Amino acid sequence: MNTTRLFRPLVVLSFITFALFSCNEGLDSILPEPDLSLVEDEFEVNTVLEDLDNLTLKSLEASGLGFRTTTIANGSICSTATLNHDTAGKKITLEFGSGCTSNGITRKGKVIFTYTGSFLIPGSSVVTTFQGYEVNGLKVEGTRTITNTGINIQNFEITLAVKIQNGKVTWPDGKVSSFITDQVRKITLGSSGYQASVTGTGSGTSKTGISYTASISEPLIVTQSCVESGISIPNKGKINFSYLSFVFTVDYGTGECDKKLTITYPGGVKEMTLD
Known part of the structure; x- marks a missing residue:
């Protein structure tokens, strides 16, 4: 469920050198290839928020509030995680304690769902x-609201309005990314897990202080099997990022479960594979 936030500035930060160059020289000049080293940092934020979608779905299902009943006591989340369901208070608390690791993801603290x-x-x-929630050393804050706007029980489909307010991720060195998102997610449940088709917009400020906006130009496709295998980027779809007067596009491919993407920017195209 992407929960998400998929609207992180994966490429915007990487074009600082390019943007400064083009402002001074003009777009008719020979443009340098952008430095993409910072893409990995923003990819970490995507991992946090896609992982949150998976946790949300599993917590709801484990509490009898989803299409089916599952358990969180498995390696896809964390074998030592505990789930407390306060039915009277309509609150679910997923607790990881001081930390546990599964599929290369280390989580600590609490995620609280109020329904x-x-x-x-x-x-x-x-x-x-x-509450004190961290994923791979990144502290997560903010409020995420998911609203059921339509359901097709026959086809096991649900349409969700998903908003993040006051979103904030803090790195171990104290640097901060802030963001808000407004998405529509269509979730389809199948025998192999869920698939999410995501549209919407977002905006924020990167951890180096760069403001940006983002818009999904082609629906992003996220599958549960890929997220649980540690691949927390979409399998398919495109996002346009706007920074200053420039627009950069990230293309996630045609459906493969991998970490490959293509970045198109004024003056060039760059293919890369995230670590």
Whole structure:
């Protein structure tokens, strides 16, 4: 469920050198290849938020609030994680304690889901907050609200409005990324897990202080099997990032479960594979 936030500035930061050069020389000059070394930092934020979508779905299902009943006591999340469901208070707390690792992802702290009712009912919502929550050393803050705007039980499909307010990720060195997002996610459940088709917009400030906006130009496709295998970027789709007067596009491919993407920027195209 992407939960997400998929609107991190994967490429915007990498074009600082390019942007300064083009402002001084003009677009008719020979443009240098952008420095893409910072893409890895922003990819970490995507990993955090895609992982959150998976945690949300599993926590709801384990609490009897989803299409099916599952358990969190498996390696796809963390074998030592605990789930407390306060039915009277309509609150679910997923706790990782001082830290546990699964599929290369180390989580600690708490994720708290407060819900209005069964998530199968249109109009119901889940608000996610955090207490000391970290993923691979990144501290996560903010409020994420998911609202059921439509459901097709026959086809196991659900449409969600997903908003993040006051989103904040802090790196171990104290640098901070802040962001807001406004998305629509169509979730389809199948025998091999869920698939999410995501559209929407976002904006924020990178950890180096660069402001940006983002818009999904072709729906992003995210699958549960890829997320749980440690590949937390979309399998397919495109995002346009705007920074200053420039627009850069990230293309996630045609459906393969990998870490390859193509970046198109004024003056060139760059293919890369995220570590």
